[in-house]
Amino acid sequence: MTRPLSELHGPVRALFSDVDGTMTTGDRIEASTYEALERLGEAGIPLIMVTGRPAGFAHAFMKMTPVLATVSENGGVTFIREGRKLHKLYGVPAASLPEWRRRMHEVAVDVMSRVPGARLSSDSKYREVDLAIDWNEECSLTREEAETCVHLINKAGFLASRSSIHVNFGPPHFDKLSACMTVVRQVLGSDANDLSPYVFVGDALNDAPMFRGFPNSVGVANVKHWWDELSHKPAYLTERAEGAGLRETIAHLMTLTAR
Ligand SMILES: [Mg+2]
Known part of the structure; x- marks a missing residue:
């Protein structure tokens, strides 16, 4: 309550x-x-x-x-x-980051091909561990489309969570x-x-x-x-x-x- x-x-x-x-x-x-x-x-x-x-x-x-x-x-x-x-x-251990990021970029490409209008956030190139799909900062996806991104990313074995502007995702640890x-x-x-x-x-x-x-x-x-x-x-x-x-x-x- x-x-x-x-x-x-x-x-x-x-x-x-x-x-x-x-x-x-x-x-x-x-x-x-x-x-x-x-x-x-x-x-x-x-x-x-x-x-x-x-x-x-x-x-x-x-x-x-x-x-x-x-x-x-x-x-x-x-x-x-x-x-x-x-x-x-x-x-996650720093030594595991290159492999995590390779797989995360693959997932991002897949999500962007399935959800029209979804893009990596403009700040993603400055990230070390996670990545972010922009749904409500410079892009305008609906909540449902953002949730589709969350679902696809979680299904691929990562942990996605939606802020007011991005769908962040990274290793599920x-x-x-x-x-x-x-x-x-x-x-x-x-x-x-x-x-x-x-x-x-x-x-x-x-x-x-x-x-x-x-x-x-x-x-x-x-x-x-x-x-x-x-x-x-x-x-x-x-x-x-x-x-x-x-x-x-x-x-x-x-x-x-x-x-
Ligand atoms: Mg916030």
């Missing part, structure tokens, strides 16, 4: 946040959202970004923002800090949740089987594993677009959508720390 965000109680040790549709508002991170993220860090609550975007995006986030760690490619590549250096964790559990163990130093001290906020179907795994999971209001398709619903819901929903979440977390 999903409850209003106001019923979420602390203490909260860190915030895990999706990026597209959660941190962004109409494809941009608004100044007020970035400012809220900075305030959260100043209040002693670290931020971990969790995105389906490429590892290259994550590298930039790690270099240019105060984020503690970044999960990218839906769990395929995770960046953590080790002193001044960045350390990269892969969702990781997801956003498994990568976040690694961050909890290795970076936050706590038991990954108990995610109750942490909050996750997201907006789309590829966040379903996070909604399942985090007892304190929050959906920004635009998650309602996919509500009936969501296999696991968030525990809490914001009143506002996209970046405003993330700001609402951060404002609430700040009241919990102030107590």
